[in-house]
Amino acid sequence: MNICVFLSAADLDERYTRPAREFAELIGKGGHTLVWGGSDVGLMKVVADGVAEAGGRLVGVSVEFLRSSARAVADEMVITADLAERKAELLARSDAIVIMVGGTGTLDEATEILEFKKHGHHTKPVVLLNTAGFYDGLEQQFRRMDEEGFLPLPLTELVFFAEDGASALAHLEETAGVR
Template identity: 65%
Template sequence: MNVTVFCSAFDLDERYTGPAREFARLLGERGHTLVWGGSHAGLMGLVADEAKAAGGKLVGVSVELLSHKTYQGADELVMTRDLAERKAVLLARADAIVVLVGGLGTLDEVTEVVELKKHGLHIKPVVLLDTEGFYQGLRTQLDRMEAEGFLPKPLDQLVRFAQDPAEALALLEG
């Protein structure tokens, strides 16, 4: 399975890197392909290193703006013109999407893939790994949107939340 992973390109605390490392290891051990933002920086680089060390294939999708941060050693590297094209390629190459901790770019990516799923433009599973309750604020907002009629279908048909790496992978493989 090609699993697109959205996550931070910043160096983070072990409470975030540990679960990300475990998820990437499981991904590689199970023979899945990591499709990610193509960077060697921060959590992105750590996830790529771990998936590769565990036997996974790597498909990086980078953007010209960040070409100086591309990961050396990916099995395939796709360069895109801009961030919008990169998001489109990341989604197109995915059989499933997992969202690890991240900043504004990661939030932008997850909201776009969920919005596209809401409109029926893809049916790929989307799972947020809620490490240390990182996505509880987003979960609260999405629950409110569902409760107040802003979503055309049940929230769990659009996105799922996992508490640990094994659960995240199980939701994809299930």
């Protein structure tokens, strides 16, 4: 399975890097491919290293203005002209999406992917990996949107909230029919 992961390129502390490394190992050991933003810095590097070390494939999709941060060694690296093209390429190359901890770029990617799913532009499973309670507030907001009628489909069909990498991957494999 080609698993797109949206996540931070920032250098973060152990409460985020350890679970990210563990999730990356699960992806690699499961024989899956990581499709990610292509950067070789911060949490993106942690996940790419973990997948590669565990035997998984790496497909990076970077953007021209971040070319200097792109990972030098990947199974495939695509450089897009802009962020919109990058997001489209990441979605096109993936079978499933996992949203990990990140800043405004990750939040932008997450909301666009969910908006596309809401409108039927894709049916790929989306998991929000809530490491260390990072997305507690966002999960609460999504639940309120669901309860108050702001979503045209049930929240459970839009996104799955996972507390750890093992449950995130189990959900993806079950949803995608992979075992």
